[in-house]
Amino acid sequence: MDRNEALKIVKPQLTDHRYQHTIGVMETAIILAKKYGADEKKAETAAIFHDYAKFKPKEEMKKLIIDEKMPAVLLDYNSELWHAPVGAFLVEKVVGIKDEDILDAIRYHTSGRKGMSLLEKVIYLADYIEPGRHFPGVDEVRKLAQEDLNLALIKAVQNTIIFLMKKNQAVFPETFEAYNDLVISRRID
Ligand SMILES: [Fe+2]
Ligand SMILES: [Fe+2]
Numbered sequence: 001m002d003r004n005e006a007l008k009i010v011k012p013q014l015t016d017h018r019y020q021h022t023i024g025v026m027e028t029a030i031i032l033a034k035k036y037g038a039d040e041k042k043a044e045t046a047a048i049f050h051d052y053a054k055f056k057p058k059e060e061m062k063k064l065i066i067d068e069k070m071p072a073v074l075l076d077y078n079s080e081l082w083h084a085p086v087g088a089f090l091v092e093k094v095v096g097i098k099d100e101d102i103l104d105a106i107r108y109h110t111s112g113r114k115g116m117s118l119l120e121k122v123i124y125l126a127d128y129i130e131p132g133r134h135f136p137g138v139d140e141v142r143k144l145a146q147e148d149l150n151l152a153l154i155k156a157v158q159n160t161i162i163f164l165m166k167k168n169q170a171v172f173p174e175t176f177e178a179y180n181d182l183v184i185s186r187r188i189d
Pocket of ligand 2: 025050051
């Protein structure tokens with residue numbers, strides 16, 4: 001899909017702030033895709049649509065998770081996680097994007113998972129480090145992203161887990177699995 005057409009579809013779904021974030025994720029994802037050999041066009045499209053469901057009402061997301069047989073375990077965890085799988089579903093059904101690589105990159109952009117594809121890693125990281133992000137530790141991950149995609153991702157997932165734990169929040173199992181898988185793969189490589 002053409003970039004401007006995609007942006008025109010996503011804009012009414014987002015606040016101005018979130019739209020600016022989306023532009024930042026798109027630009028960062030293209031840079032990372034170029035650097036690490038991912039498909040730039042898929043990275044662009046996945047980035048544009050990654051937060052498509054961000055502002056859907058909780059009840060609507062909950063209903064879709066149940067009706068469309070997404071993992072029910074999601075409902076036990078922070079609702080911040082829901083917009084990713086719900087977004088993948090809506091981007092396929094409403095926007096009509098069928099590419100599984102793009103849909104998976106949207107589906108796992110918040111939780112991560114074991115065995116993340118290159119495109120999933122690019123989108124997860126672009127979402128974390130885009131220029132509009134300001135939080136402790138982000139500059140370290142930005143720096144790592146210029147040298148080593150997996151190391152940057154390990155740090156980003158680690159920061160996320162630590163952040164949740166410090167707030168006494170539950171950590172979604174796939175996030176732990178993503179972290180362990182990245183660390184173990186790195187040891188074996
Ligand atoms: Fe998101
Ligand atoms: Fe995002």
